[in-house]
Amino acid sequence: MVLEPINEERVLIVGVELETDFIDIKDSMDELEELVYAAGGKVLGRIIQKKKSIDPAYFIGRGKAIEIKNYCEELNINTVVFNDELSGAQLRNLEDIIDKKIIDRTNLILDIFATRATSKEGKLQVKLAQLKYRLPRLVGLRDYLSREGGGIGTRGPGEQKLETDRRHIVREIKNIENALKEAKKNRDIKRKRRQKSSLPIVALVGYTNAGKSTLLNRIIEMDVEYDESKKVFEYDMFFATLDTSLRRGRLPNGQSFLITDTVGFVNKLPTHLIEAFKGTLEEIKYADLILHVVDVTNSNLDLQIQTTMDILKELDVIDKPIITVFNKIDKTDISNLVYDGKYVDKKIFISSKEGTNLDKLLKMIQDNLPIEYKDVTLLIPYDAQNLVNYFLENYKVSSVEYSANGTKIRLNISLTDYNRYSRYVIKDEII
Ligand SMILES: Nc1nc2c(ncn2[C@@H]2O[C@H](COP(=O)(O)OP(=O)(O)OP(=O)(O)O)[C@@H](O)[C@H]2O)c(=O)[nH]1
Ligand SMILES: [Mg+2]
Numbered sequence: 001m002v003l004e005p006i007n008e009e010r011v012l013i014v015g016v017e018l019e020t021d022f023i024d025i026k027d028s029m030d031e032l033e034e035l036v037y038a039a040g041g042k043v044l045g046r047i048i049q050k051k052k053s054i055d056p057a058y059f060i061g062r063g064k065a066i067e068i069k070n071y072c073e074e075l076n077i078n079t080v081v082f083n084d085e086l087s088g089a090q091l092r093n094l095e096d097i098i099d100k101k102i103i104d105r106t107n108l109i110l111d112i113f114a115t116r117a118t119s120k121e122g123k124l125q126v127k128l129a130q131l132k133y134r135l136p137r138l139v140g141l142r143d144y145l146s147r148e149g150g151g152i153g154t155r156g157p158g159e160q161k162l163e164t165d166r167r168h169i170v171r172e173i174k175n176i177e178n179a180l181k182e183a184k185k186n187r188d189i190k191r192k193r194r195q196k197s198s199l200p201i202v203a204l205v206g207y208t209n210a211g212k213s214t215l216l217n218r219i220i221e222m223d224v225e226y227d228e229s230k231k232v233f234e235y236d237m238f239f240a241t242l243d244t245s246l247r248r249g250r251l252p253n254g255q256s257f258l259i260t261d262t263v264g265f266v267n268k269l270p271t272h273l274i275e276a277f278k279g280t281l282e283e284i285k286y287a288d289l290i291l292h293v294v295d296v297t298n299s300n301l302d303l304q305i306q307t308t309m310d311i312l313k314e315l316d317v318i319d320k321p322i323i324t325v326f327n328k329i330d331k332t333d334i335s336n337l338v339y340d341g342k343y344v345d346k347k348i349f350i351s352s353k354e355g356t357n358l359d360k361l362l363k364m365i366q367d368n369l370p371i372e373y374k375d376v377t378l379l380i381p382y383d384a385q386n387l388v389n390y391f392l393e394n395y396k397v398s399s400v401e402y403s404a405n406g407t408k409i410r411l412n413i414s415l416t417d418y419n420r421y422s423r424y425v426i427k428d429e430i431i
Helices: 025-038 062-075 088-098 105-116 120-145 166-195 212-221 271-286 301-314 358-368 382-394 415-420
Strands: 009-018 041-051 079-082 101-104 201-206 245-250 256-261 289-295 322-327 346-349 373-380 397-403 406-414 425-430
Touching: 009 025, 009 062, 025 041, 025 105, 041 062, 062 088, 079 088, 079 105, 088 101, 088 120, 101 105, 105 120, 105 271, 120 166, 120 271, 166 271, 201 212, 201 271, 201 301, 212 245, 212 256, 212 289, 212 322, 212 358, 271 301, 289 301, 289 358, 322 358, 346 358, 373 382, 373 415, 382 397, 382 406, 406 415
Parallel strands: 009 041, 009 079, 079 101, 201 256, 201 289, 289 322, 322 346
Antiparallel strands: 245 256, 373 406, 373 425, 397 406
16 A cells, blocks of 8 residues: 555645534644545645635635635645535636635545555445546536546546546446445355354444554454464554454453454545445444444544444444443543543543553453353264364363263353354353
């Protein structure tokens, strides 16, 4: 993955502050600046306009647009990024006055996703969202799409140039939707296979850059059977992760569990993108427990939490047990943390970087997974020896004995596995 800004663009960011806003405009613009950086651009200035309502034709005031034009000349800016989604007409009108490439927040996020997507399915999902964004805006986008150099807002997944012809776009949307249906079928098959192992699944969710991938790496490192090659990508940049990864961790009681990492969220995440990524995000639906990772250094914890919870609601998964994991406590004094406890029930404060409280977190996962255990002795016939391997790999087995009739193992087994393999049980006791 290319981490250095490619094709650096000189960017001006523009936001409107409405009286009805509940988000601090400064926080929102800081975040927009991060997003520009993640897309490979450099922010050279920001303009904020206070308004009573959004101008339907220009988004900002027309006078402000002229001011921006002059500002762009002075600072040699080539791209202006707006903090909200713009209509096709607004894009067109703004470009007419400012005469620079105009991008909105949605397009910026789509663009970042396009440059990050690596899996076939990820690329299709991003492309679908981009085409759906583009379709009602073809008039407004026409000019800068043909500008030389391309850059932010013109990139499709895998460096592909994005389609500008309406009929092609409509056809392509259909094709991608069909391809994604196929991909879903394959994923369902894989999941069914996985369910055979009946290991509990824990899903990491949260705002982008909260530390989900870092936490996943620390958790898999704590497994006795840790394999370095299983590490996932962690990096200080928005949307470092786009694809879902599934790894194995181990609970203090010795049982393995599966842990999934997935794409992070951000405020005003484009609806088309959420829609397109539902396939990938679906993995969260199959989790037994959700770890909601929150970055304590973020200046607006409530917004961070709310954004994630809104998406979890949309995915219809908020009935699952959720642990709020406040991460990066090495970087800030947590006694001063301010947040509204509305969505925070079970919680823990950790530092993935320094390993603080990770053992406690694993214990908490174990206690909150809806799993019951039983102490049992199984006698596994020699023609089912791969089952012995399954138990040895995924449980803390307390004894193994080889007898004439098969392998006798004693372990603390989950109720699901107990029911599944009850025919091999020769002795059990409920604990
Ligand atoms: N100081 C500190 N930094 C951390 C901690 N956990 C993660 N980070 C850093 O935060 C940055 C983002 O971490 P990631 O694990 O990539 O975050 P993520 O949630 O997976 O982000 P996306 O995949 O982009 O959604 C990296 O630079 C990490 O090193 C922590 O406990 N303390
Ligand atoms: Mg990540």
